[in-house]
Amino acid sequence: MFQAAAPDASDKSVFYADLNKQLGGLLADERDFIANAANLSALIFHTLPDLNWAGFYLVRRNELILGPFQGKPACVRIAVWPEPRGVCGAAAFARKTQLVPNVHDFPGHIACDSASNSEIVVPLIVNDNVIGVLDIDSPQLDRFDVEDQLGIELLVRTFLAHCDPV
Numbered sequence: 001m002f003q004a005a006a007p008d009a010s011d012k013s014v015f016y017a018d019l020n021k022q023l024g025g026l027l028a029d030e031r032d033f034i035a036n037a038a039n040l041s042a043l044i045f046h047t048l049p050d051l052n053w054a055g056f057y058l059v060r061r062n063e064l065i066l067g068p069f070q071g072k073p074a075c076v077r078i079a080v081w082p083e084p085r086g087v088c089g090a091a092a093f094a095r096k097t098q099l100v101p102n103v104h105d106f107p108g109h110i111a112c113d114s115a116s117n118s119e120i121v122v123p124l125i126v127n128d129n130v131i132g133v134l135d136i137d138s139p140q141l142d143r144f145d146v147e148d149q150l151g152i153e154l155l156v157r158t159f160l161a162h163c164d165p166v
Contacts, residue, residue, distance in 0.1 A: 016151025020158055027162035038068035040159050045070035050140045052115050057088050058132040064088055075112040086110035091121035092130050099149050101142045118143040122156045131166055
């Protein structure tokens with residue numbers, strides 16, 4: 001059975017490298033996208049400090065649909081095309097990570113949980129197609145920085161490498 005160990009958080013690059021090794025072990029014998037997304041959500045939610053939500057939204061037609069997550073119930077549908085809504089829609093539309101220190105300053109932010117104050121959203125890109133996003137929220141302002149972005153993008157690459165195409 002897999003047992004997550006909290007990596008040393010004093011150096012973020014070391015923290016994310018250790019977490020990525022744990023993720024590789026967790027996903028080593030499984031290729032199912034949904035199962036792996038559920039486990040990555042849980043790993044992030046229970047390992048990264050100061051979070052109130054971590055999970056996936058998956059592309060279906062012109063919108064993102066709620067996928068596996070940890071945290072309070074969330075918005076189910078988020079528009080992406082032709083006009084993106086919220087941080088998740090912006091990440092999918094721009095095909096670029098959105099690092100938002102204060103969600104209340106983000107035009108069109110969708111407040112699924114009023115306790116959220118900062119957010120990072122990483123698009124999932126496979127064969128040049130956006131298939132979804134990984135969304136992580138925090139009640140703390142300025143919770144995420146560039147080191148978090150690089151570490152979470154590493155986790156996403158490892159996750160996608162361990163999943164069969166969807």
